[in-house]
Amino acid sequence: MLTLEQLGEIQQTLAGGRVLTAYIAADESDPSDRSSWRRRLNAGLENIEQGLEGDERKAFAAARKLLEAELEPHRGFLPGKGWVAFVTPERVALCTEVPAPMPDLVRWRDGAVLGPLMRALKQKRPVLTVLIDSRRARVLRYVEGELTEETSYRADTYIDDLTDINSSKRGGTRSGMRGETASDAAERIHREETERLVRTVAEALRPQINNDTLLLIGGTPAAETALRKALEPLAGDRMTLDTSLHVNMTPAQLQPVVERTASELSRQRQLARVRYVVENAGGNGRGMLHAHAI
Structure with a gap:
């Protein structure tokens, strides 16, 4: 499956030249209609060719011949x-x-028509959502309009288990570590367990993050920030934090947030591509600045 990044490369490569774009609906099962896609395609090609003349008609015919050979x-x-x-x-x-x-x-025009394919790629693009605090983490995946919970992780020690550290010792003011109070010990262990939980989640997520994966992180600020730092080299600008989320949210509560976040991340990345095209338009770049009717 193509990624949006690869699609952007194709767009740049084809910008400025005449391109025959063909989208074909292939989701059919009726044996009597097994070649209907070809009839519909031919009708579209004929409709365009009839309106062309001279060199333009020859160029189109050459592109059409290549397409038909590819589908033969x-x-x-x-x-x-x-x-x-x-x-x-x-x-x-x-x-x-x-x-x-x-x-x-x-369509036959300068540059490729990308709209339908981009919309399909957005639906296929996975969005990983991680809800994390000091005690546990949940990982959910959103793809093709469906949000499902994949796995969860728990810290080895709960802060509730630390309130009676060395309570049997006289005074109950010191832990087993020299010069460390029970509250200091609880804070240290709490911090260490949070760091361990973050490392565990980050290691599990790294193989799932590719150039097309979006990542949404929610939970407590400290855990969110630590996980973002661990994953930033892989996810980069495809990752965002949302401190309004918490680990006890249901998939139904999360899905609208995930959908909005995915749309916003995609919009920001598309704007970045537009800026890149604008900056490279003209000169030796392959940018092309004009609008087409689809």
Whole structure:
């Protein structure tokens, strides 16, 4: 599955040149309609070609020939739920199935039409949510509109277990460590257990964080901050904290927050890409600043 980062690279590569974009709805099961996708695609291609003349028509025909050759092996149903193709007169930049429903759409213009694919990628993009305090942590995953709890972790020692440290000793003012009061011992052990819990959660999450994963952390400020510091090298600007969240929230309470956070993180990253394109437009860059009708 493509990532949004890879899609951004494709966008830059194709910017400024004529591109044949084709989206194909492939989520079909009726045997009598096993080739209907091809008829719909051909109708869209014919509709465009009829309105072209001269060199533009030749360029389109070259791109169409490449697309049709790429799809030729698929005689019946297309695999997957949808397909997308970006084709120039010289090459097939992308032609692949997409694990999400796609609309039927054919366009010939400068640059690729990315909207439907970007929306599908956002739905597929995982959002990890971690709720953590000094005692426990919960990990939930949001993908394709569903939030599910994956696992939970607990600190080895609860602060409640420390109130009677050395209570059997006369005066009850000192712990077993020289010069350390019982309250100091409780604070030290509390801190050590929180740090251990953070390390455990961070180690478990690292293999799950790739270039497309968003991360939301909630809980107590100290635990949130420590976990963010541990994961920042991997998650970077795809991670955010929300101190309004707490470890006892239900998935139903969390889901609206996760959805809003995912949208905001995606928006911020898209704005960053727009700024990058603007800064690189013209000159030797491949930025392209104008609007298209989809």
